[in-house]
Amino acid sequence: MRSFVWHPYTQMNDWEKFDVISKGKGMWLYDKQGNALMDGVASMWCNVWGHSNKELTDSIIKQTKNLQHSSLFNLTNDKAEDLAEKLVKLAPEMHRVFYSDDGSTAMEISAKMALQYWNNIGEKKTRFVSLENGYHGDTIGAMSLGYVPLFFSKFKSVLFQVLRTPTPNRYRIPKGYSFEDYQEFCLEKIEQTFSKNDDIAAFVMESGAQIAGGVVIYPKGFQKKISKMCKKHNVLLILDEIATGFGRLGSMIEYQKQESTPDIVSFGKMLSGGYLPLAATLASKKIYDSFLGEYQDMKHFFHGHTFTGNPLACATALRNISLYKKYNLISKIKKRAIQMELRIKEISSLDMVGDVRHAGMLMGIELVSDKKKKTPISPTKKLPQKIFVEAKKHGIYQRTLGPIVMLVPPLAISEKELGFLLDGTIKTIKNVSSQT
Ligand SMILES: Cc1ncc(COP(=O)(O)O)c(C=O)c1O
Structure with a gap:
């Protein structure tokens, strides 16, 4: 298919073609052939109820x-x-x-x-x-x-x-600081900037x-x-x-x-x-x-x-x-957040995972090339594209932020669907780690 679309934050040379999404239903995006992908990033962090919600449409x-x-x-x-x-x-x-x-x-x-x-x-x-x-x-x-x-x-x-x-x-706290000390340092810097x-x-x-x-x-x-x-x-x-x-x-x-x-x-x-x-x-x-x-x-x-x-x-x-x-969404989010939190230990133990940061319906999994030294992954490894391709094999639409794998699902995701997303993300990270 010829395309005249220029995609955001994308090296166009790296992409021969893009999946054409023609339908969305609930947590799922469908291409023209009917292949389904779970919307793991809530279509850039904005989707709340899933796609084609009748009350909204x-x-x-x-x-x-x-x-x-x-x-x-x-x-x-x-x-x-x-x-x-x-x-x-x-x-x-x-x-x-x-x-x-x-x-x-x-x-x-x-x-x-x-x-x-x-x-x-x-x-x-x-x-x-x-x-x-x-x-x-x-x-x-x-x-x-x-x-x-x-x-x-x-x-x-x-x-x-x-x-x-x-x-x-x-x-990533500078050497010599405890986290508490560093917080204080950050606040002092603001106070100094305001005072000066x-x-x-x-x-x-x-x-x-x-x-x-x-x-x-x-x-x-x-x-x-x-x-x-x-x-x-x-x-x-x-x-x-x-x-x-x-x-x-x-x-x-x-x-x-x-x-x-x-x-x-x-x-x-x-x-x-x-x-x-x-x-x-x-x-x-x-x-x-x-x-x-x-x-x-x-x-x-x-x-x-x-x-x-x-x-x-x-x-x-x-x-x-x-x-x-x-639908009492905020209290449902709190339950799903606990479900995410319970998987942090497992995710943290994966080979390339340096840190897992989580709040509510947001999780960032920072991948590093050396866990002990917290060495950032070189952009030459083209990690975001590898994660995208691998996640698709597990039925998930993933968009990383550089070396950070993002879990940002639609807020109304169900327990079962969130389980699918977490399992697929873990498999994705494991497989990409073994190839990187
Ligand atoms: C915190 C924050 N502010 C502003 C923006 C910009 O929003 P938009 O992409 O709708 O212009 C974003 C987008 O991701 C964001 O995360």
């Missing part, structure tokens, strides 16, 4: 018949209104919702909102601080905020300067865990302490819950679990159940109020997208959120 069909798109410029629509109200009720301390289409744009909006907030109140605060290896998307602003060297070094010359502080990754610079607009971090930058689950209290520090130093806290909110880490609103309070927070991915592109940036009253004034004051937010508040996506998100309650 019905709401899309119903909305499609009424209103497909209408703008939020000078107008509104009932689905965007209802969803905003629902989100503000769900997210403590949040006051208004600004819609966009994907996580990267939601983070651009977060950054612009913070910058314009300081401008609106007449303070000169223009710099950001973020955690090393944070990831906030692939647009220029989002890349600047969340610089992952492996992904973004080629664009460095055009990225804006952001101050970075270290992330407490339990598996009076032009910091905001601290930006993923809420609960870093995912794309290496699956680093923050130690208890880490985010809470950062939140307190931000308040103390009059620095805004921007949280990114695009990949970690809405159940992924076992909580609906992760910042609530982390006992932290953002000024601005973004959701995406699972917001629409993973069915339609939608993201939302929520702001506190303090932020929102600074944008109010006379027209000629030019305090209103200078940002907008064509599909902002798209009623189809908002209707789907509304239905998605109602299903969390109807």
Whole structure:
């Protein structure tokens, strides 16, 4: 089959062809020949209920018949209104919702909102601080905020300067530190950065865990302490819950679990159940109020997208959120998380497995070439492709993050299906280890 599609983060030379997925049902993706693959990465971490969920597709069909798109410029629509109200009720301390289409744009909006907030109140605060290896998307602003060297070094010359502080990754602590000491060190670095610079607009971090930058689950209290520090130093806290909110880490609103309070927070991915592109940036009253004034004051937010508040996506998100309650999803996730946790010992004992990091419905299995020395695997080994090919033999769609095998299934996965995913992943790692 001739293809004109250019695939993301893909060396196109390595791929003669791609499987053509033509149907999805529950946890499974089907190609044209009817071969099934379990969606082990929730179609890039966003699928909640599995594919072709009737309640979600019905709401899309119903909305499609009424209103497909209408703008939020000078107008509104009932689905965007209802969803905003629902989100503000769900997210403590949040006051208004600004819609966009994907996580990267939601983070651009977060950054612009913070910058314009300081401008609106007449303070000169223009710099950001973020955690090393944070990831906030692939647009220029989002890349600047969340610089992952492996992904973004080629664009460095055009990225804006952001101050970075270290992330407490339990598996890779610098020599001479205990994990507790290192956490303290990371927090001290933030405090020092805030103390030394009076032009910091905001601290930006993923809420609960870093995912794309290496699956680093923050130690208890880490985010809470950062939140307190931000308040103390009059620095805004921007949280990114695009990949970690809405159940992924076992909580609906992760910042609530982390006992932290953002000024601005973004959701995406699972917001629409993973069915339609939608993201939302929520702001506190303090932020929102600074944008109010006379027209000629030019305090209103200078940002907008064509599909902002798209009623189809908002209707789907509304239905998605109602299903969390109807099916008690968060407590089901907690049970599945225990099922994952019970397999950690077995996975850790595998030959190439250096570390297993897990929270809720997220597991990152870091593969290394030498377990004792924690030696990273060279990219020349083409590990991601090997894992993908091997996992397919076990009926699983896998997408690794460099040397990290990711288990990020749809949140409503059943016990049996999760067992299948765990078993297949273990077999995949064993077979790839014996070939590598
Ligand atoms: C934490 C986080 N923020 C932002 C993004 C960017 O989202 P999108 O790919 O929808 O632009 C991602 C994507 O994986 C993410 O994990």
